[in-house]
Amino acid sequence: xxxxxxxxxxxxAPTFVDVPVTTxxxxxxxNMPKLSNNAIPLAKVATATATAxxxxxVKTLSLQDFHNIETRPQFLRDMRECLxxxxxxxxxxxxxATEMTIGAMKSVQDYFALPLEEKKKMLIANSQxxxxxxxMGEELTNNEVDHREQLQFAPEQPAIPSFQPSVSPDYQGLxxxxxxxxxxxxLLPQFQPCILDFMSQLETLSQHLMDAVALSLGLKESxxxxxxxxxxxxRLKCAKYPSVEKAATIGCGAHKDTGFLTVLLQDMVGGxxxxxxxxxxWMDTRPIPExxxxxxxxxxxxxTGGLYHATVHRVLNNTxxxxxxxxPFFFDPALDAxxxxxxxxxxxxxxxxxxxxGVASLEEMVCSLDVTTNESSSTEEGWSNGDNIFETVxxxxxxxxxxxxxx
Numbered sequence: 001x002x003x004x005x006x007x008x009x010x011x012x013a014p015t016f017v018d019v020p021v022t023t024x025x026x027x028x029x030x031n032m033p034k035l036s037n038n039a040i041p042l043a044k045v046a047t048a049t050a051t052a053x054x055x056x057x058v059k060t061l062s063l064q065d066f067h068n069i070e071t072r073p074q075f076l077r078d079m080r081e082c083l084x085x086x087x088x089x090x091x092x093x094x095x096x097a098t099e100m101t102i103g104a105m106k107s108v109q110d111y112f113a114l115p116l117e118e119k120k121k122m123l124i125a126n127s128q129x130x131x132x133x134x135x136m137g138e139e140l141t142n143n144e145v146d147h148r149e150q151l152q153f154a155p156e157q158p159a160i161p162s163f164q165p166s167v168s169p170d171y172q173g174l175x176x177x178x179x180x181x182x183x184x185x186x187l188l189p190q191f192q193p194c195i196l197d198f199m200s201q202l203e204t205l206s207q208h209l210m211d212a213v214a215l216s217l218g219l220k221e222s223x224x225x226x227x228x229x230x231x232x233x234x235r236l237k238c239a240k241y242p243s244v245e246k247a248a249t250i251g252c253g254a255h256k257d258t259g260f261l262t263v264l265l266q267d268m269v270g271g272x273x274x275x276x277x278x279x280x281x282w283m284d285t286r287p288i289p290e291x292x293x294x295x296x297x298x299x300x301x302x303x304t305g306g307l308y309h310a311t312v313h314r315v316l317n318n319t320x321x322x323x324x325x326x327x328p329f330f331f332d333p334a335l336d337a338x339x340x341x342x343x344x345x346x347x348x349x350x351x352x353x354x355x356x357x358g359v360a361s362l363e364e365m366v367c368s369l370d371v372t373t374n375e376s377s378s379t380e381e382g383w384s385n386g387d388n389i390f391e392t393v394x395x396x397x398x399x400x401x402x403x404x405x406x407x
Contacts, residue, residue: 058082058088058089058090059081059082060089060092060288061089063095063205063209072354073354073355076212076352077354079216080352083296083307083309085309086274086311087301087311090291090293091209091263092288095204095208096201103190103198104327105265105267105325107190107195111191112238114184116135121183122179124152124399124400125399125403127176128159128176128400129177130154130174130397131153132152132179133149134149134150134397146252147241147244147250147251148242149239149242150240151239152237153199153236154233154236155175155234156178157175158176159173159176160175166405166407169386169387170386170387171335171336171387172335174335174389174393178195195236198236198327199234202263203331205292207232210224210260215354218346218352227333227340228334228337229333230334231334231335232331233332233333233334235329236328236330237329238325240325241315241318241323242317242323243318243321243322246319247319250314250317251316252314253314254275254313256310256311257295257297257298257330258389259330259332260299260331260332261300262330263292264292264293264294264295264328265328267326268289269322269325270318270324272293272314273313273314275313277309277311282314295311296308297310299339302342303339303342304343305342305348307346333385335385338383341382
């Protein structure tokens with residue numbers, strides 16, 4: 001049965017479900033600062049027996065409201081509220097055509113429907129750049145085996161000719177081409193152009209969202225564009241979560257995304273759950289057509305001193321007989337970017353007094369632009385974004401490291 005029953009590829013909205021919380025095992029690179037003492041703490045473990053599933057009040061925002069000078073202040077207020085409370089919101093009127101999202105989802109479904117031997121031609125271990133296919137049960141998240149198939153892409157670029165494992169910085173090996181086996185391209189002629197086009201459009205959307213995040217913090221609109229550099233690094237992950245007979249099978253264990261911003265497209269089946277930072281309760285999901293889920297990552301949580309949350313989330317395989325498909329897009333700065341440890345003097349009130357053109361007052365902007373590094377840091381430049389991303393993908397895909405990087 002097709003995973004998309006609705007004519008529009010949509011997203012899902014979170015709802016609470018009362019189940020015990022298993023917090024994720026966090027991985028923080030040595031050169032990346034921990035949350036400051038005044039950061040909002042992670043939720044404690046909650047134990048509950050109720051079966052009710054109330055809806056979490058997460059807002060659906062319209063990107064058109066951000067682009068409209070009259071509605072921008074309210075958009076920024078709503079965004080700030082969502083990111084302070086949970087770290088997640090939904091975006092509609094995002095500029096990516098419905099035909100594009102449907103086409104991308106169909107391309108992913110068509111790929112996963114290929115014979116296993118064909119999919120194995122694209123095994124991620126074949127790629128020094130951490131691109132390609134991963135079989136069911138080959139990845140652990142929060143020390144639990146993930147029950148999903150995966151396929152990963154990144155910017156289509158030539159490899160760095162001078163890169164030498166164990167000599168060059170490891171993160172330089174992340175730059176390179178994606179895998180496109182000739183037989184797979186022949187079987188699915190629309191697959192490659194669809195994936196590349198979708199990534200390009202998601203990059204544009206993510207840039208707009210980061211502009212909005214900057215303004216919501218009281219920073220200048222170009223703050224993150226300047227930090228991210230000319231060539232932001234991103235990863236597109238395509239995942240298939242099979243329907244199962246046993247309820248509560250873990251499709252992906254509880255975790256936070258490690259980067260800055262995640263934009264997620266998923267079908268109408270459901271299974272994604274997020275954790276309320278205050279109560280520790282899990283949030284179940286319901287579809288919202290024609291929207292993406294937008295989530296902050298740990299890098300943003302640390303940079304804002306915990307003001308903006310990185311949502312803890314997981315995926316449970318469903319028992320409906322319908323497989324679930326999702327396409328998360330992880331958007332981060334350039335691999336060689338240095339990230340400040342903290343934006344100091346951020347106003348942590350629930351709302352800022354946004355001016356008519358949608359930015360905070362001049363006094364708030366000047367204050368929030370006072371960016372300094374952590375006093376305990378060994379470098380004044382900040383932490384390495386490339387090192388942070390490499391440690392993440394290395395942890396998730398050790399077979400690539402063993403083959404291409406280990407001495």
